Amino acid sequence: MCETILLTPQEGTKGTKFIYFAAVEHVDVIVVGAGLSGIGGACQLKIECPRKSFVILEGREAMGGTWDLFRYPGVRSDSDMYTLGYRFRPWRDNKAMADGPAILSYIRETAAEYGVDKTIRYNHRVRRASWSSEQARWTVEAETGPEKAVVQLTCNFLYLCTGYYDYEGGYTPEWPGVARFRGTIVHPQKWPEDLDYTGKRIVVIGSGATAVTLVPAMAARAAHVTMLQRSPTYIVSKPAEDRVANWLRRLLPDRAAYMLARWKNVLSGSFFYNLARKRPNLFKWMVARGVRKELGEKYDSKHFTPPYNPWDQRLCLVPDADLFRAMRDGRVSIATDQIETFTEDGLLLKSGERLDADVIVTATGLVLRLFSGMQLVVDGATVDLPKTLVYKGMMFSDVPNLAFAVGYTNASWTLKCDLTAEYVCRLLNHMDHHGYSFCTPRVNDPDVEEEPVIDFNSGYVLRALDSLPRQGSKPPWRLHQNYVKDLSMMRYGRVDDGTMEFKTAVEAVGRG
């Protein structure tokens, strides 16, 4: 039965008065977001659930998400593409730490190869999704077109692949005197295409992944680049090309080489993460030794000794020591200090030092925002995310037929999102096999205690912690942040695990 509805923008999310009625579309699954995880999830649906109908609703005009949005100089991954790439489609470039455009091409080519590009509805920003137990379906409202008219679609299962940050803009702290500055201020999330910084003096504020990427890339054309950091970050150099992986590719068929390289990197990543957490002093010494080796007499421990333990915040990886080479050549310097005020010509620091600049880049981070703020409603009640517990890192307690793709904080994003998509397919096939219409994770173990969902102390995490769901103290409510453990739970563990409640439509009505 067709019931698609077009609403006016102001009435859309309130849902009070429908202006225009047309045929409504119902699909088995709606995927929200056509970034790395949405495209991957849709491909897995095609592979594992070939009879399921689905559409992808994408708020922007293009696919690729992060890899289409971020256009700053040098934008690249800091994970290797053998683990950031999809399990089902080998990464075939020589560079393991890849440039943004190469990752975007990989996403687009994957979408075309599996035919999921044709299922994307661009300019469909989902604002609200409401579940009706009576109808056993989600009604999804998306704003579309310049008038932001609201379209409704319905589905049995909702898969949110919306990333984790606000697409509207990045995080910029308030600094005194900003209006006085006569130069240009840029945030990496909104990089002006026509910004010419050739021969200019640049200050990049920040010390995270974006800053350490931008600084050497801009130094290639700028007069000088200063990275101004409030506190240092652990920075480790890694070869941009993975020699073992490239050797395997020459020796073996594509897929076999890819799988071996993927496992090699999963295991080595996990080894170094565990070493950092269990033997922080040894790990700190190893990182410092690496930087000292690269910088020689230019090494100053003040810029490379963070006040926290490794992996309390994300580690920064730099390919082929590009940052350190630029420092050695005198094209880049680091200032570890705080901003007293912006001035007409640059920055005055708390220490009294001045940094003159023509361009200031505020690489001060993202605004963490799950599902870009879309409203979730279950049987008329708005879902309050901080009151929910995360099930297997992919569903919420008491929220039926909905999964989300969020990756690891300590390893490549796609490792987890691939597993999540695989599990969604297993779940859908299990439900079909038994005739179930509902699957709802229920906290039925009284011993489960609530904990924060992320144990990072990065600024962007701390700023958003109150708006995030929680995790539990025991599986399946505990996040493993560990691919091998998740693999055994999600690929081989039982779907009917005693925590997931399954119901047929008849059982649901009977109860109601």
Ligand SMILES: Cc1cc2nc3c(=O)[nH]c(=O)nc-3n(C[C@H](O)[C@H](O)[C@H](O)COP(=O)(O)OP(=O)(O)OC[C@H]3O[C@@H](n4cnc5c(N)ncnc54)[C@H](O)[C@@H]3O)c2cc1C
């Ligand atoms: C500069 C940068 C570099 C990174 N490098 C790495 C790395 O090296 N390794 C790593 O593991 N991770 C990295 N990350 C994290 C990165 O975001 C993920 O790896 C991955 O690209 C996220 O993919 P995604 O599809 O889940 O989300 P996104 O890439 O954010 O895509 C989400 C998509 O959903 C759409 N969307 C969101 N909300 C809605 C809505 N309500 N309605 C409709 N559409 C919506 C967005 O428009 C977007 O297209 C990086 C992040 C950034 C910002």
